[in-house]
Amino acid sequence: MDDGFAVRRKNGIPFYACLAIEKIPGFRHGFATRALNLGYMHWDSPERVAANRKRFLAALNLDQAGLATLHQIHSDRIHIIKDVADQWNQADGDALVTRIENCALAIQTADCLPILLADPQNKISAAVHSGWKGTLARILQKTIEAMKREFGSDPAQIVVAIGPGIRSCCFEVGKEVADLFKKEFAGFLVKPIYERPGKFLVDLPKALELQLECAGIRPENSHDIVACTRCNPNEFFSYRAEGQSSGRMMAIIGFAADAR
Numbered sequence: 001m002d003d004g005f006a007v008r009r010k011n012g013i014p015f016y017a018c019l020a021i022e023k024i025p026g027f028r029h030g031f032a033t034r035a036l037n038l039g040y041m042h043w044d045s046p047e048r049v050a051a052n053r054k055r056f057l058a059a060l061n062l063d064q065a066g067l068a069t070l071h072q073i074h075s076d077r078i079h080i081i082k083d084v085a086d087q088w089n090q091a092d093g094d095a096l097v098t099r100i101e102n103c104a105l106a107i108q109t110a111d112c113l114p115i116l117l118a119d120p121q122n123k124i125s126a127a128v129h130s131g132w133k134g135t136l137a138r139i140l141q142k143t144i145e146a147m148k149r150e151f152g153s154d155p156a157q158i159v160v161a162i163g164p165g166i167r168s169c170c171f172e173v174g175k176e177v178a179d180l181f182k183k184e185f186a187g188f189l190v191k192p193i194y195e196r197p198g199k200f201l202v203d204l205p206k207a208l209e210l211q212l213e214c215a216g217i218r219p220e221n222s223h224d225i226v227a228c229t230r231c232n233p234n235e236f237f238s239y240r241a242e243g244q245s246s247g248r249m250m251a252i253i254g255f256a257a258d259a260r
Helices: 046-059 131-137 139-151 175-184 204-215 239-245
Strands: 005-010 012-019 027-032 066-067 080-081 093-099 105-107 113-119 123-129 157-164 173-174 190-192 200-201 222-224 248-255
Touching: 005 027, 012 046, 027 046, 027 113, 046 248, 080 139, 093 105, 093 139, 105 113, 105 123, 113 139, 113 204, 123 131, 123 139, 123 248, 131 139, 131 175, 131 204, 139 204, 139 239, 173 175, 175 190, 175 200, 190 204, 204 222
Parallel strands: 066 105, 080 093, 157 222
Antiparallel strands: 005 012, 012 027, 027 248, 093 123, 105 248, 113 123, 113 157, 173 200, 190 200
16 A cells, blocks of 8 residues: 555544545545445445445544435546535536535445545545546546636646555456557556456556646645555455445545534
């Protein structure tokens, strides 16, 4: 794990925190582990999942915040929450952005990469779900552009945290997907698996790094936990490791000036 992150525990619930975001007054955030299933899966009861979500929000000191979620569709669609009258739940998309206080932005993952962003100058929060399709469509870069366009964020001031997700050690794809990444991104994102002809390993975090560079994020403001969900199924949910039985984790961020 990168030393820019630390495990926190409250009320028996462990989660990972990015130290750089943790230091910004008012922002509360965390990357969940498999200690709680936070997704409405067929094998778990809705009541238990709702209770788990409340417990996780309380662990983040966001128990007074409203929870904003998405119907994630592996896209580059960004949902902007501008006021409390906006729809906070189950809009189609894969990124959330707001400047509303006490609005906890949440995305769910079980191998896809979760990214949390904080603009300390304008008190803007953003949460991004970046699977391979969203990464290929540059959803992270487009979210930063939306923060700038909608709320006047300066990319040079935005702090970014990339949480647990599948890494280049485990993200195996076929030639068609590999060729798409080769075409879209410069650099060494794709490596052939010589013992498995026609199969390749793709470095999704490297693609995110390139997007951050294009968007104007300072390298010192970008933090990656460097933890692979597929390699660590005892700590994280991993769809590739567990299939349909996999639960879902959440990455959550919100601004609450009076939070503890």
